[in-house]
Amino acid sequence: MFVRHSSNTAAARKPQRWVAVVELRAYRRFVELAGGSHLIGADMVRLKLLRRSALLAASLVLWGGNALGRDDGRYANSPLKPWFDSLRSQLGPCCSDADGFAVADPDWESHNGRYRVRLDGQWIDVPDEAVITEPNRAGRTMVWPVKTAFGISIRCFMPGSMI
Structure with a gap:
């Protein structure tokens, strides 16, 4: 033209x-x-x-961005493995597609009945549906984050004792 x-x-x-x-x-x-x-x-x-x-x-x-969880077999013979596998929150099974890990006491807090946890340097509010209310056999605070393209969400959260 x-x-x-x-x-x-x-x-x-x-x-x-x-x-x-x-x-x-x-x-x-x-x-x-x-x-x-x-x-x-x-x-x-x-x-x-x-x-x-x-x-x-x-x-x-x-x-x-939708990566699946992995199990490298490190804890296959742990006496707590069946208990961890049975853990469920209202959002679903904890160990299905998310890797749980222990959180140090300075990296989580409770205020007015709500929890929040620090992951990858940012504080994330824990939804009420993700909180596991049964007794914590592991003794430490545990969190099961799920990383997506939209950020980090919490699938399960089990509070420990704040000492």
Whole structure:
């Protein structure tokens, strides 16, 4: 497509206007702008490839964000393993797809009946549905976080004793 300035004598008296002419070629497309600059069809192809690769990268990041929990077998012979496997909160089983770990006393707190825990340097409020109310056989505060593309959520939380 070529855009050129009209140079009629009648146009000299009136405000200048733009006239567009379209030219199609089998292998290239040109756009000529007022300043003589050109956008070649190859640049448009590069822009399309860049857009496609950005969409692919975004979809891989979102798909990869839903990682499953792993069990490396370190605690397979622990006498508490069946008890840990049976733990459930209202949000679901604790050990199904989240790895639980012990939390040090400075990394969790209770205020007005609500809990919050510090994970990866940020404080996260524990939903009431995630709190396990049965006796804590492990003795230490335990948390089962689930990391998603939207951040960290708490699947299960078992408070220990604050000494």
